[in-house]
Amino acid sequence: MFSTGSKYFFGITFLGTIAFAIYMLLISESAIGGTALFGLVGATALLTGLLLFTRDGSNGEEGVAASAAAPTKSIWPLIAAVGTTLLLVGAITSTVVTLLGVVLLLAALVEWSVLSWSERASSDSAYNASLRKRLLNPIEFPVLAAVGLGVVILSFSRITLAVNKSVGAIAFIVLGSLVLAAGVLFSVRPNLKRGLVSGICVLGVVGIVAAGIASAGVGIREELVLAKEEGHYMHQECGAEKSEHFDKLPLEGVSATASVDTYIELIDGKLVASVQGFAGSQQSITVPRSNPTNILFRNKTEGEYRLVANLGSKTVADGVKEEVVHCTQLIEQGFEQLLTLNIPKPAEAGKPFTLTVPGLAGQSIEVIVP
Amino acid sequence: MRRRVVGVVSGIASALFLSGCATNAPQDTWQPKGPNAEIIDNLQKPVFAVAGIIGVIVTVAVIIAVIRFRDKGQPIPHQSHGNPALEITLTIIPALILTVVGVFTFRTVFDLAKTSDTEMIINVTGQQWWWEYDYPVQNEFGITQPIITSGQLVIPAGTKVLLRQTSRDVIHSYWIPALNGKRDAVPGRVHLNRIEADKPGIYAGQCTEFCGLSHANMRMEAVALSKADFAKWVANQLKPYTSPAENTLAKEGETVFMNQCVRCHQVNGMKRADGTPVIAAPDENIVSGAAPNLSHLMSRNTFAGATFDLLNKSCREDVWTADSESFGAKYLSGVSEDCLNQKDLRGWLRNAPAMKPMYANPALLTSTGGKYRGMPNLGLTEADIEKLVAYLLTLK
Numbered sequence: 001m002f003s004t005g006s007k008y009f010f011g012i013t014f015l016g017t018i019a020f021a022i023y024m025l026l027i028s029e030s031a032i033g034g035t036a037l038f039g040l041v042g043a044t045a046l047l048t049g050l051l052l053f054t055r056d057g058s059n060g061e062e063g064v065a066a067s068a069a070a071p072t073k074s075i076w077p078l079i080a081a082v083g084t085t086l087l088l089v090g091a092i093t094s095t096v097v098t099l100l101g102v103v104l105l106l107a108a109l110v111e112w113s114v115l116s117w118s119e120r121a122s123s124d125s126a127y128n129a130s131l132r133k134r135l136l137n138p139i140e141f142p143v144l145a146a147v148g149l150g151v152v153i154l155s156f157s158r159i160t161l162a163v164n165k166s167v168g169a170i171a172f173i174v175l176g177s178l179v180l181a182a183g184v185l186f187s188v189r190p191n192l193k194r195g196l197v198s199g200i201c202v203l204g205v206v207g208i209v210a211a212g213i214a215s216a217g218v219g220i221r222e223e224l225v226l227a228k229e230e231g232h233y234m235h236q237e238c239g240a241e242k243s244e245h246f247d248k249l250p251l252e253g254v255s256a257t258a259s260v261d262t263y264i265e266l267i268d269g270k271l272v273a274s275v276q277g278f279a280g281s282q283q284s285i286t287v288p289r290s291n292p293t294n295i296l297f298r299n300k301t302e303g304e305y306r307l308v309a310n311l312g313s314k315t316v317a318d319g320v321k322e323e324v325v326h327c328t329q330l331i332e333q334g335f336e337q338l339l340t341l342n343i344p345k346p347a348e349a350g351k352p353f354t355l356t357v358p359g360l361a362g363q364s365i366e367v368i369v370p
Numbered sequence: 371m372r373r374r375v376v377g378v379v380s381g382i383a384s385a386l387f388l389s390g391c392a393t394n395a396p397q398d399t400w401q402p403k404g405p406n407a408e409i410i411d412n413l414q415k416p417v418f419a420v421a422g423i424i425g426v427i428v429t430v431a432v433i434i435a436v437i438r439f440r441d442k443g444q445p446i447p448h449q450s451h452g453n454p455a456l457e458i459t460l461t462i463i464p465a466l467i468l469t470v471v472g473v474f475t476f477r478t479v480f481d482l483a484k485t486s487d488t489e490m491i492i493n494v495t496g497q498q499w500w501w502e503y504d505y506p507v508q509n510e511f512g513i514t515q516p517i518i519t520s521g522q523l524v525i526p527a528g529t530k531v532l533l534r535q536t537s538r539d540v541i542h543s544y545w546i547p548a549l550n551g552k553r554d555a556v557p558g559r560v561h562l563n564r565i566e567a568d569k570p571g572i573y574a575g576q577c578t579e580f581c582g583l584s585h586a587n588m589r590m591e592a593v594a595l596s597k598a599d600f601a602k603w604v605a606n607q608l609k610p611y612t613s614p615a616e617n618t619l620a621k622e623g624e625t626v627f628m629n630q631c632v633r634c635h636q637v638n639g640m641k642r643a644d645g646t647p648v649i650a651a652p653d654e655n656i657v658s659g660a661a662p663n664l665s666h667l668m669s670r671n672t673f674a675g676a677t678f679d680l681l682n683k684s685c686r687e688d689v690w691t692a693d694s695e696s697f698g699a700k701y702l703s704g705v706s707e708d709c710l711n712q713k714d715l716r717g718w719l720r721n722a723p724a725m726k727p728m729y730a731n732p733a734l735l736t737s738t739g740g741k742y743r744g745m746p747n748l749g750l751t752e753a754d755i756e757k758l759v760a761y762l763l764t765l766k
């Protein structure tokens with residue numbers, strides 16, 4: 001009675017109705033989401049009716065070309081079911097689960113449709129299977145490879161975060177050499193047994209993943225935990241001396257070539273500003289309020305210096321004021337670093353904002369915020 | 371039937387053609403009023419002519435071919451493969467035309483990008499949905515302290531002004547067609563844009579990069595004043611704040627303003643009763659982090675992204691139609707009580723989002739952490755509005 005096509009649409013209509021109900025009752029009464037789901041239910045219900053009425057548009061004859069063999073066993077219905085479940089569960093728990101459901105459903109949709117289409121392509125089931133492969137292998141292999149690589153990389157990153165820095169380096173070298181050795185082995189011995197090759201690969205991957213899971217259990221190494229707790233990389237230390245954490249590896253900071261509003265140069269101990277659009281150098285710069293302004297500091301003086309922006313003070317709690325100070329790292333002669341200022345309010349009268357260099361008295365550029 | 375179609379088509383065509391001749395078209399791209407726009411005009415006119423002639427030739431040729439060679443049952447003509455001489459000629463001619471156009475286009479682009487001859491600099495910052503202008507200190511123009519204003523860009527005529535454009539939120543584009551081409555204002559970047567007006571006058575423009583709900587209401591005007599008038603304008607902008615006299619309606623308005631408006635709007639020099647300066651905190655209340663500075667509101671004659679007039683109809687007419695001699699004095703007289711466009715200003719204070727679409731519904735601000743895009747409806751009483759208007763009129 002129910003034709004194949006109508007069953008399919010009936011299924012979607014049914015699931016859509018459930019989704020609609022769950023959405024409206026449990027998640028949110030949003031007009032947009034409700035309309036979308038209701039539209040889906042309406043459209044598929046209409047298609048169900050149409051297909052029932054026309055019996056999938058068949059004129060009563062059996063397809064001549066279709067294979068007589070029973071359909072292949074397939075895992076995709078199961079995956080589609082899991083995907084649908086995740087979709088619904090995700091709607092209540094978290095978007096990650098929903099996304100996983102969507103991915104599984106999409107995969108099932110593609111694989112299942114191509115599979116059932118290929119099974120009816122001719123009466124030769126071997127040919128049909130090759131057709132399926134020709135269409136899907138170019139997608140399946142890269143996707144599987146990417147997922148596999150992702151798992152390996154993630155596991156390895158857990159390992160390097162957990163172990164001591166130098167141990168991590170050694171692990172990296174050892175692993176790299178092992179991969180290289182396996183590669184060399186496989187290429188000089190092309191006749192190795194398939195089982196042996198896959199055995200080696202699986203063993204390697206399982207080893208890394210297991211080590212990764214173990215490391216994730218152990219957690220990141222102490223030094224990093226401490227850095228995070230104490231905010232080593234967030235907290236700027238703007239004095240003249242080299243600070244232990246903030247001034248680490250200044251040359252690895254990213255500079256900028258475009259989007260620089262103002263260049264502040266320390267030339268032979270003198271601080272000068274050159275502003276895009278202005279001819280010559282300036283002793284003050286004007287910065288519109290609440291607008292990120294990129295300032296590039298260049299040290300052209302022997303020694304290491306940093307640029308410090310003194311931006312007044314702000315109230316952090318009732319009656320408690322804190323100085324607002326931003327700075328670059330200590331920059332060697334001939335190097336530069338970007339400092340982005342976003343100043344929400346003008347300076348108080350008599351307390352101008354300035355750019356200075358610690359350790360160099362008398363050098364200061366005023367920052368005017370109108 | 372056929373007659374009617376021809377009639378309708380030619381009617382539409384002539385309407386389109388005649389609309390090109392509108393007299394009140396302040397954003398006409400064919401009427402340059404300054405050297406930069408002229409440079410563009412000198413390029414676009416010949417290119418338009420060449421393109422027009424070629425367009426006519428091609429259209430006529432197509433029509434002739436369609437009519438002469440239509441299927442009348444004649445035998446299929448002799449089929450030949452190409453004609454090298456003709457094809458090469460027909461490739462070389464357009465290539466030559468494009469090369470010539472290209473050379474002049476590049477020259478124009480470089481001319482317009484020149485900044486070495488700048489005489490004056492103004493920072494232009496776009497945000498949803500109005501433009502802010504700030505004038506860095508430039509002693510040669512008497513600007514001894516930064517000036518900040520919005521909506522109307524005031525420049526000295528005959529002066530090469532360089533706009534340093536940026537944006538506080540999304541991409542906008544600054545375009546005063548009579549003075550130059552358009553240039554985008556992009557967050558995090560500073561783009562340079564030259565403008566110069568030959569004569570005193572007022573030149574209209576509009577944001578030309580779609581920027582959200584009220585993009586169509588994000589307008590601007592450039593006001594060019596003679597050098598002497600510009601100096602007067604600067605002097606007026608630098609005039610210190612004077613609080614209204616005690617026991618006046620305006621003084622009460624100042625109190626309402628301090629309670630309701632200073633959380634967004636800065637009025638330079640305003641002090642509380644205890645003498646502490648009033649510093650606005652638009653960064654805590656608005657997504658872009660800025661609201662128009664109202665220090666000298668009544669010295670400009672439009673508001674809310676130059677969408678509404680501060681001048682009533684007849685006073686506005688008087689300024690816009692003034693010749694370049696008398697324009698400066700009329701503009702500098704600002705907005706007096708008699709000239710004030712009471713209806714729109716009161717409407718704005720009563721319910722701003724009703725006049726200009728803005729995301730300013732307090733119930734819908736979760737995605738912005740409680741910050742508005744634009745000015746909200748503050749639910750003021752009519753009595754408060756009365757006081758505020760009296761107060762705003764003192765901000766000259």
Ligand SMILES: [Cu+2]
Pocket residue numbers: 496497499541542543577578579580581585588
């Ligand atoms: Cu805009």
